[in-house]
Amino acid sequence: MAKTDRFGYKISMSMLLQKCTEAGLKITDQRKVILKVLEESEDHPSVETLCERARQVDSSISIATVYRTLGLLNELGLVLKHDFKDSSARFEVDHGHHYHLVDTETGQVVEFQSEELVALINKIAADLGYQMVDHTFEMFGHKLKK
Ligand SMILES: [Zn+2]
Structure with missing residues:
Protein backbone atom coordinates (compact mmCIF):
# COMPACT_ATOMS: atom_id res chain seq x y z
CA MET A 1 0.00 0.00 0.00
CA ASP A 94 14.67 9.09 2.28
CA HIS A 95 11.29 10.64 1.52
CA GLY A 96 12.16 13.35 -0.96
CA HIS A 97 14.10 16.56 -0.67
CA HIS A 98 13.34 18.64 2.38
CA TYR A 99 15.09 20.69 5.02
CA HIS A 100 15.27 20.47 8.78
CA LEU A 101 14.85 23.02 11.51
CA VAL A 102 16.05 21.67 14.86
CA ASP A 103 14.41 23.10 17.97
CA THR A 104 17.34 23.81 20.29
CA GLU A 105 15.13 23.60 23.38
CA THR A 106 13.11 20.46 22.71
CA GLY A 107 15.30 18.67 20.14
CA GLN A 108 12.24 18.37 17.91
CA VAL A 109 13.06 18.23 14.20
CA VAL A 110 10.72 20.25 11.99
CA GLU A 111 10.73 19.43 8.27
CA PHE A 112 10.05 22.01 5.59
CA GLN A 113 10.47 22.72 1.90
CA SER A 114 11.26 26.03 0.25
CA GLU A 115 11.40 26.68 -3.47
CA GLU A 116 12.69 30.18 -2.71
CA LEU A 117 15.64 28.70 -0.83
CA VAL A 118 16.45 26.30 -3.69
CA ALA A 119 16.26 29.19 -6.19
CA LEU A 120 18.52 31.32 -4.00
CA ILE A 121 21.11 28.57 -3.55
CA ASN A 122 21.09 27.87 -7.31
CA LYS A 123 21.65 31.57 -7.95
CA ILE A 124 24.55 31.72 -5.50
CA ALA A 125 26.18 28.70 -7.18
CA ALA A 126 25.63 30.21 -10.66
CA ASP A 127 27.02 33.57 -9.52
CA LEU A 128 30.14 31.70 -8.37
CA GLY A 129 30.31 30.00 -11.78
CA TYR A 130 29.04 26.63 -10.57
CA GLN A 131 26.28 24.20 -11.43
CA MET A 132 24.95 22.95 -8.10
CA VAL A 133 24.66 19.16 -7.88
CA ASP A 134 23.81 18.79 -4.20
CA HIS A 135 23.48 20.84 -1.07
CA THR A 136 22.61 20.56 2.57
CA PHE A 137 20.98 23.17 4.73
CA GLU A 138 19.99 22.95 8.37
CA MET A 139 18.51 25.46 10.75
CA PHE A 140 18.68 25.58 14.51
CA GLY A 141 16.46 27.75 16.64
CA HIS A 142 13.89 28.01 19.39
CA LYS A 143 10.28 29.14 19.28
CA LEU A 144 9.64 32.87 19.53
CA LYS A 145 8.57 33.86 23.01
CA LYS A 146 5.27 35.70 23.11
ZN1 LIG B 1 13.60 14.76 7.49
Whole structure:
Protein backbone atom coordinates (compact mmCIF):
# COMPACT_ATOMS: atom_id res chain seq x y z
CA MET A 1 0.00 0.00 0.00
CA ALA A 2 1.61 3.23 -1.12
CA LYS A 3 1.24 6.20 1.13
CA THR A 4 2.10 9.77 0.34
CA ASP A 5 3.92 11.83 2.88
CA ARG A 6 3.16 15.48 3.57
CA PHE A 7 5.50 16.53 0.75
CA GLY A 8 3.67 14.36 -1.76
CA TYR A 9 6.46 11.80 -1.96
CA LYS A 10 5.29 8.22 -2.35
CA ILE A 11 6.95 5.75 -0.02
CA SER A 12 5.93 2.26 0.87
CA MET A 13 7.49 -0.68 2.62
CA SER A 14 7.08 -2.82 -0.49
CA MET A 15 8.99 -0.25 -2.55
CA LEU A 16 11.76 -0.07 0.04
CA LEU A 17 12.00 -3.85 0.27
CA GLN A 18 12.09 -4.12 -3.51
CA LYS A 19 14.98 -1.67 -3.68
CA CYS A 20 16.84 -3.67 -1.04
CA THR A 21 16.32 -6.86 -3.02
CA GLU A 22 17.45 -5.19 -6.25
CA ALA A 23 20.61 -4.04 -4.48
CA GLY A 24 21.28 -7.59 -3.33
CA LEU A 25 20.63 -6.89 0.33
CA LYS A 26 19.30 -9.93 2.14
CA ILE A 27 16.04 -9.05 3.85
CA THR A 28 16.00 -10.80 7.19
CA ASP A 29 13.01 -10.49 9.52
CA GLN A 30 15.07 -8.29 11.83
CA ARG A 31 16.07 -5.92 9.01
CA LYS A 32 12.45 -5.75 7.90
CA VAL A 33 11.36 -4.74 11.43
CA ILE A 34 14.11 -2.08 11.65
CA LEU A 35 13.19 -0.61 8.25
CA LYS A 36 9.47 -0.62 9.06
CA VAL A 37 9.96 1.03 12.45
CA LEU A 38 12.16 3.72 10.87
CA GLU A 39 9.70 4.25 8.02
CA GLU A 40 6.93 4.83 10.60
CA SER A 41 9.04 7.24 12.68
CA GLU A 42 8.61 10.92 11.94
CA ASP A 43 11.12 12.18 14.49
CA HIS A 44 14.47 11.20 12.91
CA PRO A 45 15.42 8.73 15.66
CA SER A 46 18.95 7.93 16.83
CA VAL A 47 20.26 4.36 16.64
CA GLU A 48 19.45 3.92 20.33
CA THR A 49 15.86 5.19 19.99
CA LEU A 50 15.28 3.11 16.87
CA CYS A 51 16.69 0.03 18.59
CA GLU A 52 14.32 0.53 21.55
CA ARG A 53 11.33 0.75 19.20
CA ALA A 54 12.45 -2.22 17.10
CA ARG A 55 12.96 -4.32 20.25
CA GLN A 56 9.31 -3.77 21.15
CA VAL A 57 8.46 -5.70 17.98
CA ASP A 58 11.31 -8.22 18.14
CA SER A 59 13.24 -8.34 21.43
CA SER A 60 16.09 -10.33 19.84
CA ILE A 61 17.23 -7.28 17.82
CA SER A 62 20.57 -5.97 19.09
CA ILE A 63 22.04 -2.49 18.83
CA ALA A 64 24.80 -3.96 16.62
CA THR A 65 22.18 -5.24 14.18
CA VAL A 66 20.51 -1.82 14.08
CA TYR A 67 23.88 -0.11 13.46
CA ARG A 68 24.78 -2.53 10.69
CA THR A 69 21.36 -2.41 9.04
CA LEU A 70 21.29 1.39 9.05
CA GLY A 71 24.80 1.46 7.59
CA LEU A 72 23.78 -0.84 4.73
CA LEU A 73 20.55 1.06 4.06
CA ASN A 74 22.47 4.33 4.15
CA GLU A 75 24.95 2.99 1.57
CA LEU A 76 21.99 2.12 -0.68
CA GLY A 77 20.67 5.66 -0.32
CA LEU A 78 17.39 4.43 1.17
CA VAL A 79 18.15 5.81 4.60
CA LEU A 80 19.65 9.22 5.31
CA LYS A 81 21.97 9.96 8.20
CA HIS A 82 21.94 13.42 9.78
CA ASP A 83 24.14 15.16 12.30
CA PHE A 84 21.93 17.60 14.17
CA LYS A 85 24.80 18.64 16.46
CA ASP A 86 23.46 16.63 19.38
CA SER A 87 25.33 13.62 20.69
CA SER A 88 24.23 10.98 18.18
CA ALA A 89 23.52 10.63 14.47
CA ARG A 90 19.86 10.68 13.49
CA PHE A 91 18.20 8.66 10.72
CA GLU A 92 15.22 8.79 8.39
CA VAL A 93 13.97 6.93 5.34
CA ASP A 94 14.67 9.09 2.28
CA HIS A 95 11.29 10.64 1.52
CA GLY A 96 12.16 13.35 -0.96
CA HIS A 97 14.10 16.56 -0.67
CA HIS A 98 13.34 18.64 2.38
CA TYR A 99 15.09 20.69 5.02
CA HIS A 100 15.27 20.47 8.78
CA LEU A 101 14.85 23.02 11.51
CA VAL A 102 16.05 21.67 14.86
CA ASP A 103 14.41 23.10 17.97
CA THR A 104 17.34 23.81 20.29
CA GLU A 105 15.13 23.60 23.38
CA THR A 106 13.11 20.46 22.71
CA GLY A 107 15.30 18.67 20.14
CA GLN A 108 12.24 18.37 17.91
CA VAL A 109 13.06 18.23 14.20
CA VAL A 110 10.72 20.25 11.99
CA GLU A 111 10.73 19.43 8.27
CA PHE A 112 10.05 22.01 5.59
CA GLN A 113 10.47 22.72 1.90
CA SER A 114 11.26 26.03 0.25
CA GLU A 115 11.40 26.68 -3.47
CA GLU A 116 12.69 30.18 -2.71
CA LEU A 117 15.64 28.70 -0.83
CA VAL A 118 16.45 26.30 -3.69
CA ALA A 119 16.26 29.19 -6.19
CA LEU A 120 18.52 31.32 -4.00
CA ILE A 121 21.11 28.57 -3.55
CA ASN A 122 21.09 27.87 -7.31
CA LYS A 123 21.65 31.57 -7.95
CA ILE A 124 24.55 31.72 -5.50
CA ALA A 125 26.18 28.70 -7.18
CA ALA A 126 25.63 30.21 -10.66
CA ASP A 127 27.02 33.57 -9.52
CA LEU A 128 30.14 31.70 -8.37
CA GLY A 129 30.31 30.00 -11.78
CA TYR A 130 29.04 26.63 -10.57
CA GLN A 131 26.28 24.20 -11.43
CA MET A 132 24.95 22.95 -8.10
CA VAL A 133 24.66 19.16 -7.88
CA ASP A 134 23.81 18.79 -4.20
CA HIS A 135 23.48 20.84 -1.07
CA THR A 136 22.61 20.56 2.57
CA PHE A 137 20.98 23.17 4.73
CA GLU A 138 19.99 22.95 8.37
CA MET A 139 18.51 25.46 10.75
CA PHE A 140 18.68 25.58 14.51
CA GLY A 141 16.46 27.75 16.64
CA HIS A 142 13.89 28.01 19.39
CA LYS A 143 10.28 29.14 19.28
CA LEU A 144 9.64 32.87 19.53
CA LYS A 145 8.57 33.86 23.01
CA LYS A 146 5.27 35.70 23.11
ZN1 LIG B 1 13.60 14.76 7.49
